[in-house]
Amino acid sequence: MTSGRFIRFITAVCTCTFGGLIAIAPAASAHAIIELNGVSAVAGKSSAMTLEIQHGCITDSPETTQVIAFVGKPWGEVKPGSVDGWKVSVAPLADGGQQITWSVVGKPIPFATPVFFPMTVKWPNSPGVYSMRVLQICTEGQYLWETPFTPATASSPSPPLTPLPQVTVLARR
Template structure:
């Protein structure tokens, strides 16, 4: 079977292939980000339950592996306790704003760029329902990525979702 395409059809096919390639190239950095995973259990106001913070890849600038991750919660988050993660040390400190700073430091070589890292936590959720954010700073050998941009609709100069989105959780009433 011999299929012949007209010049217009050939141009259309080439245009579609090039457009798809450009779309993938432009959207690639947004595919990884800091994620809050509730592991199938809702966050209920005033209770304590597990969650996992996932960082999907190394720093955006320079495609480097991760050395350190810092997560910041606001005052409404009543408490966070990091669970052990093989190859990482962790600590929690109170911030002047009443929130917490959770720090994980990689022991040995950086986590490879294309390897997601998972940080399980026990969280004492805020006492009121609502949407709460967790800013995440990812530190690599010569760059860092701050995941803290709120979700907003796209505009002429702002993509949606943002390239470095803020990890958020919906805290519900029981």
């Protein structure tokens, strides 16, 4: 076998093996994701963002029934948008922040259905990295997305299984 044919053969074997591994890999846990929709978060300014829940809980009854975002005091006002099939409420937190609760109206959301929660945010006045804890409640079980990202260790994977959604707020220009 010539070296060129050997390289093509090895490439084909590796591609098939890798593709097969991806096909049989177990499903990962969902994540709560902050999406800035192409617009940077700028200190003291307001802009839109979306909180995305990728899929239901990994339990025997994985349908999502409620999503709660805990927005701490450094954040400014957060105005949640409406989502078809969900009711939304906002309550103050003891630290001066807000608790935003979306509750499904009717049937729970199936496991494989992502949900997008739009909101308008008044960003903190100082640049930096800010977090939003998110609780996803399912018909059986729940996930609290609050674990900070850290490098992997012998006893802790990276990223963590329930990562804390974060956003970088930039300085005003």
